Amino acid sequence: HMVESKRTSPHVHTFYEIDMSRVDEICRKQKATFVQRTGGAKLTYTVFMMKAVVDALREYEVINASIDGENIIYHGAVNLGMAVSLDWGLIVPVIENAQDLSMEGLAKAIVDKATRARDRKLGPDEISGSTFSITNPGSFGSLIGTPIINQPNVAILGMGKVEKRVCVVDDMITIRPKMFITLGYDHRLVDGATAEKFLSSVQNTLENFDETAL
Secondary structure: OHHHHHHHOOEEEEEEEEEOHHHHHHHHHHHHHHHHHHOOOOOOHHHHHHHHHHHHHHHOHHHHEEEEOOEEEEOOOOOEEEOEEEOOEEEOOEEOOHHHOOHHHHHHHHHHHHHHHHOOOOOHHHHOOOOEEEEOHHHHOOOOOOOOOOOOEOEEEEEOOOEEEEEEEOOEEEEEEEEEEEEEEEOOOOOHHHHHHHHHHHHHHHHOOOHHHO
């Protein structure tokens, strides 16, 4: 499947560095009450990323599209594929209609899909039909990756490890938690300007996250 994807799609990758200070601040304040509200689902970086990605995909619909021969298919729903590492490989369960889910709903869906994936209890219809995919190699310590598009999607987002880095803010040297994110996209349909605007939207959402979204 991955070999076919590389043969089919001219891959281009763009990288952004995200300041996760705002997300960390909210996590510290809300993590305990969030776990209580969700019955055990944690407020993770992936939950925040999914929310930011869903919002950006609704703004830049071409990145949530797919190519079928000579036709472009624009999807009304955002069906998020989430890469889950297993002891014997990798699987990509799909969170359907992610645009309709709250942060709590996304957190619960992540736990449910990942748990059942590792227990080999997913049905065939739960690992197909994605319109966009997210992978998180940062959970294993990777800083930057160049993920392969999950066909027939036209883009995939990779999350790097969050770590404290020295940076300059308002002409002052400081330390902030930073994350590299990667957008791999199909250059037949998505051009560089759209990819940049999409990642800029994700960056803006995360760096200025609206706490009322919880």
